[in-house]
Amino acid sequence: MWVEDVGEFPLIARLAAIVGRARPDVLVGIGDDAAALDLGGDALVLLTVDSQVEGIHFVRHRIGPRLLGRRLLAVNASDIAAMGGEPTHALVSLVLPPGLELEWIEELYEGLRAEADPLGVSVVGGNVARSGDGVVLDLTLAGRVPRGELLTRAGARPGDRLLVTGTLGGAAAGLWLSGHPGIRIPEGEALLARHLAPTPRVREGRVIATSRLARALIDLSDGLGGDVVHLCDRSGVGVRVYVENLPLAPGVAHVAELSGRAPWELALYGGEDFELLCTAPPPAAEALAERVSAEAGTPASVVGEVLPAAAGRWLLLPDGREVPLTGKGFTHF
Template sequence: MKLSEIGEFGFIDRLRRRAPGGAELVLGIGDDCAASRLAPGELLLTSTDLLIEEVHFRRDWSDLKTLGRKCVSVNVSDVAAMGGEPSSLYLGLGIPAGFGVEDLDAFADGVLAACAEYGAVLAGGDTCGSPGPLFISVTVQGRVPEDQLLTRAGARPGDLLWVSGRLGESALALRELLAGGRPGPSAANAHHDPRARVALGRALAAQGLATALIDISDGLLADLGHILDSSAVGALVESAALPLGPDLRASLAADPSLIDLALSGGEDYELLFTSPPALAPAVAALGTELVPVTQIGRILPQGDGLRLLDAQGRPRKPSRSGFNHFGS
């Protein structure tokens, strides 16, 4: 079915009928604004992101349902990075000519499935035609108890540096896709269908285990740099401790320089956080219960800067460069 047969408002109504409501959502899709309740003592978290075809994704690399899932997950990850839970999602689409209703239904399948997985509701958005590529704008709102908000500030010298999951596989997949290759299954899944670590972020906040928290979107060293700047501290990172997936480990055997994908590759959407040494057993227990966590270094005084040890334990000059839309 062509989109022109049902029109913009027909598509919006089609989506409205598929989107479930929620306890906090008083008024959802179909009016000028959505209306939500916020419980006393909670803070509203809001983050927005833009995904542009040929910049952030290519449709010949991933099906539309998986793309719908990813555009939700990468935004929900920002809420997880504040120790919060997502509640509402707002979706803006710039739709190119030639898109059929079935294409949009597939994309919506992924969006709605991911919303359900994270406990969020699709509460509104906008659609328009695009003279060029597909544009996707996502705004996510979440909540966190006021006394549990986690930020990039708060890391202290002596804190341990932890990361969830595995690093570098998404960047490895992108590298192979750009070269015309076919990524391995682990790398492909990490790139096309990441998972936001909401449960871990909430647990760190609720149990008071983290002093600073951020998600890894632009690369480990670049995002660690945000913690260092905000907290006015330095850090030591041990390359040998980095948690790597099977596809990246296999690639490292042939090209050890690919460790840079774990350090600066980006799009991991794992949580990077600091925690006092005395709380290490409780942090490790979360790693057993929710998602693996790995200690990769420690926080130093600000004057020590960022120090990096290579796989043999030798000092290596670190680069804090990560993905930069406006970089050369």
């Protein structure tokens, strides 16, 4: 049997079964956006790791090293934000082909610093190794969240509303535009930037966590359609997503038309928007949306409701039909 036959998430479950026996200070282990550790003191420690692999996550002649450095930190910071925390320390593992220009890797580090500085993150170590072919970048990010403010994918309850920050479909639209360089639209630059270097919603995550109004939180890396299923799995609940309420990034409808898809398909299954999705009971959900908008400057929209597990997982389409939510997000295998 090959890794690709098992699938990404079943693979993680099999590996967790081998090493999953946890020390008592592990509050959240394998299977959430980040691990949460109780090492004493008034805050919990968060840990996550993510990689950028040449040919899989990026094409070296399509993304400059500066943007790639930003992206390497941003995608990890998003996972810390998805626990309600703020990122603090990073370790970087570089696996580089010997023929790589020195300038390229130095510029990557400039980009890394540009993303790290405003977030208050220090790069405190790493490792360099030689690759046979292609660049592989790994970043381990630590963070902190005050005790009592930790949010995980578990905790959603029937009746909760689903709340998403910002807009959806922008990264997918940018990816499509990057593959069609002859096509220019007014929002093109913004969509390309969204695709290449996403903005982690750290401030928004802190507003959500400090409000103590939310019950569950996840970041949207695979696409809302896939990630909401992860949240439902961990919380043991069903869901109804209101497709009409999905907040489309400007230009997404235009790109959808050009590429022959429905706008909501890009918003649901495009992936890599790195917005946050949380759940909160009905009166609190509206208040929370207003707080995120007022305190972090990012709009937040109610895009669905949490159902009992037995009620299943559904998409309410704009024409009023309900279809099963397939959870077709991005997976590596």
